[in-house]
Amino acid sequence: MARVITVAERMMNLRALVCDVDGVLTDGRLNYFGDEEIKSFSVHDGFGVNLAKQAGWQVAFLTARGGTAVERRARELGVHLQTGQRKKGDAFLAICTQFQLAPEQVAYIGDDWLDLPAMQLAGLAASVPNAMPAVRQRAHWLASLDGGEGAVREFVEAALRIQGKLDGLLAAYLKGEGP
Numbered sequence: 217m218a219r220v221i222t223v224a225e226r227m228m229n230l231r232a233l234v235c236d237v238d239g240v241l242t243d244g245r246l247n248y249f250g251d252e253e254i255k256s257f258s259v260h261d262g263f264g265v266n267l268a269k270q271a272g273w274q275v276a277f278l279t280a281r282g283g284t285a286v287e288r289r290a291r292e293l294g295v296h297l298q299t300g301q302r303k304k305g306d307a308f309l310a311i312c313t314q315f316q317l318a319p320e321q322v323a324y325i326g327d328d329w330l331d332l333p334a335m336q337l338a339g340l341a342a343s344v345p346n347a348m349p350a351v352r353q354r355a356h357w358l359a360s361l362d363g364g365e366g367a368v369r370e371f372v373e374a375a376l377r378i379q380g381k382l383d384g385l386l387a388a389y390l391k392g393e394g395p
């Protein structure tokens with residue numbers, strides 16, 4: 217019988233994180249102001265992305281929609297951005313190749329059916345409480361915070377704690393060496 221891989225073991229392998237955007241990095245609302253689309257991002261997630269990078273992870277945002285708001289956020293955080301991709305399984309594998317990592321080393325966090333192909337390939341599939349039920353049910357790890365409310369930060373801290381890196385990052389931060 218195949219041995220069950222625990223969530224902690226999955227977290228130990230991680231070297232990268234791929235995030236869906238709408239509903240994960242945001243609350244999923246699309247606000248229109250004239251022709252512009254306005255999205256709200258959590259500063260806690262931004263710090264979490266920087267923590268992950270400081271721990272040596274690579275980070276990507278993968279979204280079907282795209283737009284100037286997510287382009288700006290990705291640029292601010294210095295993360296890889298892949299837009300206009302509805303086939304997220306294929307896009308996820310392309311990002312793994314670009315990162316020179318196996319899918320087992322990459323986590324994916326998503327909230328809707330579109331994310332399921334990538335979640336099935338990822339070493340760890342994470343989701344959020346405001347995700348669609350079919351997505352929540354297929355996640356290895358579920359945040360307690362909603363998308364747009366710090367769920368990505370919560371995930372990064374949980375995984376880095378398991379990897380034994382979180383205390384060191386906090387100590388380094390307190391010495392002025394933080395992200």
Ligand SMILES: [Mg+2]
Nearest residue numbers: 236238239327
């Ligand atoms: Mg989404």
